[in-house]
Amino acid sequence: NYLETLSQARYVVFDKTGTLTRGVFEVNAVHHNKMSQEQLLEYAALAESASSHPISKSLQRAYGQEIDRSRVTDIQEISGNGVTAKVDGISVAAGNDKLMRRLGIEPIPCHHVGTIIHMAVDGAYAGHIVISDVVKEHSKEAIQELKRAGVKQTVMLTGDIRRVADHVAGELCVDEVHSELLPADKVAQVERLLSNADGKLAFVGDGINDAPVLSRADIGIAMGAMGSDAAIEAADVVLMDDDPLKISKAIRISRKCLRIVYENIVFALGIKGLCLVLGAMGIANMWAAIFADVGVMVIAVLNAIRALRVDNL
Numbered sequence: 001n002y003l004e005t006l007s008q009a010r011y012v013v014f015d016k017t018g019t020l021t022r023g024v025f026e027v028n029a030v031h032h033n034k035m036s037q038e039q040l041l042e043y044a045a046l047a048e049s050a051s052s053h054p055i056s057k058s059l060q061r062a063y064g065q066e067i068d069r070s071r072v073t074d075i076q077e078i079s080g081n082g083v084t085a086k087v088d089g090i091s092v093a094a095g096n097d098k099l100m101r102r103l104g105i106e107p108i109p110c111h112h113v114g115t116i117i118h119m120a121v122d123g124a125y126a127g128h129i130v131i132s133d134v135v136k137e138h139s140k141e142a143i144q145e146l147k148r149a150g151v152k153q154t155v156m157l158t159g160d161i162r163r164v165a166d167h168v169a170g171e172l173c174v175d176e177v178h179s180e181l182l183p184a185d186k187v188a189q190v191e192r193l194l195s196n197a198d199g200k201l202a203f204v205g206d207g208i209n210d211a212p213v214l215s216r217a218d219i220g221i222a223m224g225a226m227g228s229d230a231a232i233e234a235a236d237v238v239l240m241d242d243d244p245l246k247i248s249k250a251i252r253i254s255r256k257c258l259r260i261v262y263e264n265i266v267f268a269l270g271i272k273g274l275c276l277v278l279g280a281m282g283i284a285n286m287w288a289a290i291f292a293d294v295g296v297m298v299i300a301v302l303n304a305i306r307a308l309r310v311d312n313l
Ligand code: ADP
Pocket: 015, 016, 017, 018, 048, 051, 053, 055, 056, 077, 078, 079, 080, 081, 082, 083, 094, 095, 096, 115, 116, 117, 157, 158, 159, 160, 161, 181, 182, 183, 208, 209
């Protein structure tokens, strides 16, 4: 079923973080007003200690020290926004400007280009951490290959800020980009595309804040290596090495398999039908019947073996 749907894919929708980009953020700058840079980073790493989001992992790596989880309580992750927690009994929030506004705190904008993690400590704005990600080595080529494989439209959906999203989309030449989306907005965007699509729609993601879309699309493709268990569960196709170039390869494999299937069906039924007619007219003998049965089966199996060769695609 999935091979058949995949072979008809005309729209490919991507998540950004962890799918087109590596999902490994570097800390570029720390802007602080109340406490030292180290302390701000420590609060961020502790508050993020329970999350599996690529941003959390990166902040923990940037902090670089052993995290004492017993100092952190009341952790709450708000998908597409960030996290709130209590560190040593003090409330800490780390996330985007949506999270700050939700908490009634006015974030200070930053002139740096990058994903900005605003921090609030003890109910007051405490600064922000600017992080950035790099696109995967094969992302651009992957988009071009999809076009060559007959995909009509490529779309990128992300929860990240507009500036970063537009920059990545421009670099990769995707046709359409939508940013600052919550998980539910991603579903709404995919539903809008599905409603005026003439062909199947594939969604590619890592399952962090996009598992609902993975199951909503006609075909869900997940990152197997860095993706979440939820993604692998919700997806129909899993890329074991997270290489987006494999999407066009999967489409080509599916088309080749289906072509072989149809060739075999037409061939087998054709020969059998011909033998039936010839038999009824008294022309076909026992040997023709054996060929129509076993011979056709062997030829069909030999033809199917061609599906093993995919490197020349
Ligand atoms: P994407 O669609 O690019 O995969 P997400 O939907 O996962 O992005 O997240 C969108 C935005 O929400 C992030 O860019 C970040 O600003 C914020 N965010 C989400 N989770 C976290 C977190 N654990 N810590 C801090 N910020 C977060």
